[in-house]
Amino acid sequence: MATRIEHDAFGPVEIPADRYWGAQTQRALGVFDIGHERFPVGLVRTLGLQKMAAARANLRCGVLPAELATSIVSAASELSRGLFDQHFPLTVWQTGSGTQTNMNANEVIANRANGLLGQPLGTKSPVHPNDHVNASQSSNDSFPTVMHVVTALELERRLKPALAFLRDAWAERAVAFADVLKIARTHLMDAVPMTLGQAFDAFARQVGHGVDRIDATMPRLLSLPQGGTAAGTGLNAPPGFDTFFCEEISALTGLAFTPNPSKFEGMGAHDALVEVSGALNVIATSLVKMANDLRLLGSGPRCGLGELALPDDGLTSSIMPGKRNPTIAEVLVQASLQVMGNHFTVTMANASSNFELNVAKPLLIHNLLQSIELLSDGCSVFAERMVRGIGIHERQLAANVDNSLMLATALNTEIGYEKVAQITRTALAQGIGTRAACIQLGHLSGEDYDRLADPWRMAVGPSPTRARPHPDAAAPSLPVDGPR
Known part of the structure; x- marks a missing residue:
């Protein structure tokens, strides 16, 4: 594999010749050999947006000359559009400030910006990753x-x-x-x-x-x-x-x-x-x-x-x-x-x-x-x-409604809690519906039960525009005493 040599404050570093990252990223690859989890491309591309905004702000502040700012913005724009996703090799497991990924972005952008200005990879001139791409910034705030x-x-x-x-x-x-x-x-x-x-x-x-x-x-x-x-x-x-x-x-x-x-x-x-x-x-x-x-x-x-x-x-x-x-x-x-x-x-x-x-x-x-x-x-x-x-499943829904012991809850205000409890106990013990149990116990007539324990009224209140659907195929699993 072809390589190139770049230098940082600690000396020379060998980097794959076609990679846009620089010395700091390459060193980090050898230091943080932990796991395989990488940042999603959304974060990498947002680094491009952040560096674009920083370069423009630096231009407005007079920190960067127009030529350098323009090349940095162009390179960062390409990064934000996903053109350099494959040039971010580091995992999540790195310095807790995210310094290595920030430097990865600085190096990629600097190399690309220099390329736009006619310079080969690794020159750091005229655009430097720290002095220019990272100008007015730190990893700690970026x-x-x-x-x-x-x-x-x-x-x-x-x-x-x-x-x-x-x-x-x-x-x-x-x-x-x-x-x-x-x-x-x-x-x-x-x-x-x-x-x-x-x-x-x-x-x-x-x-x-x-x-x-x-x-x-x-x-x-x-x-x-x-x-x-x-x-x-x-x-x-x-x-x-x-x-x-x-x-x-x-x-x-x-x-x-x-x-x-x-x-x-x-x-x-x-x-x-x-x-x-x-x-x-x-x-x-x-x-x-x-x-x-x-x-x-x-x-x-x-x-x-x-x-x-x-x-x-x-x-x-x-x-x-x-x-x-x-x-x-x-x-x-x-x-x-x-x-x-x-x-x-x-x-x-x-x-x-x-x-x-x-x-x-x-x-x-x-x-x-x-x-x-x-x-x-x-x-x-x-x-x-x-x-x-x-x-x-309409039949199952209808059967479950018909078979519910809790339909009798609507009778509380008419005959009281104790009698309703007697109805539900009787229905459960005998395997019959609460309507049949209510009539058997003599608490209400079938007509009064139907009026009070109407499932529609219980669910949605009085609603004259609604009619309760009752599919012909409905088949309750417990017996009921006649039509409802």
């Missing part, structure tokens, strides 16, 4: 700035649209099944009637609240520490650099970034990112609840609850021919559990900050971005391949 920017972009461009898609899918199913009665279950036991539409509307609202929680984190997320340089004091950064930087990065991304008035807060801790992770953790718990509810309601098809008809994913068992499993729900649960675990790691990474610098930045942002990716992909797949295709 890397957390990138963490904020990439998180905001991933939330706005990936997760929020995926959540909106899932929310709308649930809302559509809620409307479609607004007139479908089912039995609510509390403590996993039969409760009073409700509609399937009500259950699905609750899911839609959970997802909608997830979007709201993300939006609530944005004011802190859009506040950037860029300009704090080494420790938060702004040493070697010209006046106005932080303001110009935020104007430039806002123009590049379309998001309203602002300078953090306390660079010390923005560099010494990453509370805003933990706040985002907390919102993701809530969303993950919501998704597990939804997925597990579907798994249970669709269980069967003959020996479970069997109320929902879940879409067929075309997969089956390795030993039981034709067996269908709720695989989409299962994979969403697994992804959501990973997000919950990531939140613990993000929490501990932030809690491990010392003095003026958090030194678990790579770990923190790696886990946070993985959470956003898993939730984005998981919500989209769940909405498209599960929620939008949910059907119902």
Whole structure:
């Protein structure tokens, strides 16, 4: 393999001839030989945006001459568009400030900028990775700035649209099944009637609240520490650099970034990112609840609850021919559990900050971005391949409603709790419906029972425009005494 020689403060370094990284990146490859986890390309490309904004801010401050600033912006723009993804070989496991990945970006951009100016790889002239690409910056403020920017972009461009898609899918199913009665279950036991539409509307609202929680984190997320340089004091950064930087990065991304008035807060801790992770953790718990509810309601098809008809994913068992499993729900649960675990790691990474610098930045942002990716992909797949295709088993739903002992709950205000308890005990003991038990005990006539214990009124209240559907094929598993 052909190589070239570059020099840094510690001497010569041999680098593959066609690679755009430089001496510091090559040294890091030999030092941090741990694991294989790499940053997602979104973070690498956001480094390109950050270096573009910094070069433009430096030009406005008079720190860089126009020719160098222009070449740096051009090279960084190519990086932001993914042209140099393969030139970022380092794993997440590196210095806790993200210094090596920041230097990786500086070196790639400097080499490309020099190439645009007619110079070969490794010359460091006229564009130097530290003096020019990293001008007015430190890894200590640049890397957390990138963490904020990439998180905001991933939330706005990936997760929020995926959540909106899932929310709308649930809302559509809620409307479609607004007139479908089912039995609510509390403590996993039969409760009073409700509609399937009500259950699905609750899911839609959970997802909608997830979007709201993300939006609530944005004011802190859009506040950037860029300009704090080494420790938060702004040493070697010209006046106005932080303001110009935020104007430039806002123009590049379309998001309203602002300078953090306390660079010390923005560099010494990453509370805003933990706040985002907390919102993701809530969303993950919501998704597990939804997925597990579907798994249970669709269980069967003959020996479970069997109320929902879940879409067929075309997969089956390795030993039981034709067996269908709720695989989409299962994979969403697994992804959501990973997000919950990531939140613990993000929490501990932030809690491990010392003095003026958090030194678990790579770990923190790696886990946070993985959470956003898993939730984005998981919500989209769940909405498209599960929620939008949910059907119902009408006969099973109707049978469960007819057989519920808790229909008698509606009689409480008419005959009192004790008599209703007697009705449910009798019905359960004799294997009959609560209507038959009520008449047998002499508490109410059949006509009065039907008037009071109407499942529709119990679920949605008086509604003269609604008529209770009762499929001809409905077949209760317990006997009832005549038509309802």
